[in-house]
Amino acid sequence: MQRRQDHDGEYELLEEIGRGSFGSVRKVVHLPTKTLMVRKEIKYGHMNQKERQQLIAECRILSQLNHENIVKFHSWDFDEQGQVLYLYMEYCSKGDLQKLIAHYKEEHKYMPEQTIWAILAQLLMALYRCHYGEDPTQLVTIYDRMRPPSNHPRNVVIHRDLKPGNVFLTSSGNSTSVGTVKLGDFGLAKALGNSTQFATTYVGTPYYMSPEVLMDQPYSPLSDVWSLGCIVYEMCTLRPPFQAKNYVELQNKIKMGKVDSELPDYYSAGLASIVKSMIRTDLTERASIFELLQDIQVRTSRKALQLEKFERNLLDYEQELRNIEKILEKQALELDQQTTNRKGIPPSTQTYRWHTHYK
Numbered sequence: 001m002q003r004r005q006d007h008d009g010e011y012e013l014l015e016e017i018g019r020g021s022f023g024s025v026r027k028v029v030h031l032p033t034k035t036l037m038v039r040k041e042i043k044y045g046h047m048n049q050k051e052r053q054q055l056i057a058e059c060r061i062l063s064q065l066n067h068e069n070i071v072k073f074h075s076w077d078f079d080e081q082g083q084v085l086y087l088y089m090e091y092c093s094k095g096d097l098q099k100l101i102a103h104y105k106e107e108h109k110y111m112p113e114q115t116i117w118a119i120l121a122q123l124l125m126a127l128y129r130c131h132y133g134e135d136p137t138q139l140v141t142i143y144d145r146m147r148p149p150s151n152h153p154r155n156v157v158i159h160r161d162l163k164p165g166n167v168f169l170t171s172s173g174n175s176t177s178v179g180t181v182k183l184g185d186f187g188l189a190k191a192l193g194n195s196t197q198f199a200t201t202y203v204g205t206p207y208y209m210s211p212e213v214l215m216d217q218p219y220s221p222l223s224d225v226w227s228l229g230c231i232v233y234e235m236c237t238l239r240p241p242f243q244a245k246n247y248v249e250l251q252n253k254i255k256m257g258k259v260d261s262e263l264p265d266y267y268s269a270g271l272a273s274i275v276k277s278m279i280r281t282d283l284t285e286r287a288s289i290f291e292l293l294q295d296i297q298v299r300t301s302r303k304a305l306q307l308e309k310f311e312r313n314l315l316d317y318e319q320e321l322r323n324i325e326k327i328l329e330k331q332a333l334e335l336d337q338q339t340t341n342r343k344g345i346p347p348s349t350q351t352y353r354w355h356t357h358y359k
C-alpha cells in the first residue's frame with residue numbers, strides 16, 4: 001500500500017485525531033527522526049497580508065518556546081495552492097484535560113486533590129515562563145523564597161485561550177501521579193484573533209474568558225490567570241464556573257464574577273482559597289502567576305514533581321546500566337568462545353568452562 005506523505009515527503013500522514021476551530025488535526029511521523037507528531041492545519045485563504053504576517057511572526061515566537069510543560073512547536077509549512085498553513089508539534093498521547101474531566105464526571109467521582117495541585121503547579125510553571133520570559137527558581141526545600149521576576153521581561157507571551165481542551169496529558173499516570181502536563185495552542189489565539197476566519201469560525205462558548213476581555217479591554221497576563229482559575233474550578237466541580245442559557249446571560253455572570261456554586265467540601269480550604277484568588281473581577285486583586293507560585297501547596301506539589309522526575313531519571317539510569325551489563329556479558333561470552341576455539345578445546349569442555357566462569 002502506498003504511504004501518504006506531505007508534499008516534501010518529510011512527514012508520513014497518519015489518521016485524523018480531531019477537528020478544531022481552525023481545521024483538522026492529524027498524527028504524522030517525521031520521517032528523518034521517526035518521531036510521532038501532530039499536524040494542525042489552518043486555512044489562511046481569508047486572511048489579509050497583515051494577518052498572515054502576524055501569524056508567521058507568532059509561529060517564530062512559538063518555535064522558540066522550549067519548556068517541559070509546553071507542547072513543543074516543531075515547524076510550519078505552507079501549501080500555497082490550497083492556502084493552508086500546517087503546524088507541526090509534539091504529540092501528547094494521553095488526550096487532554098477536557099477528556100479527563102469528562103471521565104470523572106461519567107464515573108461520578110471527584111478528581112483527587114493531589115492530581116489537581118500537580119496539574120496546577122505544572123500549568124503555573126508553563127505560564128511563568130511565558131509571562132516573565134524565564135523559569136521560576138528551582139526549589140531546594142518547600143520553604144525557599146523565590147527570586148522575584150525581572151521587571152522588564154523579554155518575549156512575554158500571553159496564552160489568551162486557556163481551557164481544559166488546551167491542557168494535554170502525556171502519560172496515564174497512576175493513583176498518585178498525573179505525569180507530565182503540557183499547555184498547547186500558545187499564542188495562536190493572538191495570531192488568529194483579529195482575522196476574519198477566526199471571528200467567523202471560532203464557535204466555542206467563552207466559558208473561560210475574563211470579564212475585562214469580554215468588555216473589550218486588552219488581554220494581559222492576568223486574563224490568563226482568570227482562565228486558569230476557571231480550569232481549576234472545573235477540575236473540582238466537573239463543570240465550568242459560569243454557565244447560562246444564552247451568551248448574554250453568560251457574559252453578565254462573568255462580569256459579576258459570581259461562580260455558580262462553592263467548591264465541594266471534599267476539597268481543602270487551601271484549594272478553595274487559591275481558586276478565589278484567581279477568579280477575581282478586580283484586576284488589582286487578582287493574583288499573578290508569581291504570587292500563585294508562592295502558595296505552600298503549590299510549592300509542595302512542585303517539590304513532589306521534582307522528586308518524581310528524579311526517581312524517573314534514576315529508574316532510566318538503572319535500566320541503562322542493566323542494558324550495558326547485558327551487552328558486556330554477551331561480549332565476554334563471545335570473546336571467551338573465540339579464545340577457546342583458537343586453543344582447539346573440544347565443544348563439550350567449552351560449555352563446561354562458560355558455566356563455571358559465568359555462574
Ligand SMILES: Nc1ncnc2c1ncn2[C@@H]1O[C@H](COP(=O)(O)OP(=O)(O)OP(=O)(O)O)[C@@H](O)[C@H]1O
Binds near residue numbers: 093095165204
Ligand atoms: N499536540 C497534540 N497532541 C495530541 N492531541 C492533540 C494535540 N493537539 C490537539 N490534539 C487533539 O486534536 C483535537 C482537536 O484539537 P484542537 O486544539 O485543534 O481543537 P479544540 O481544542 O478541540 O478546539 P479549538 O480549535 O476551538 O481550540 C482534540 O481532540 C485535541 O485533544
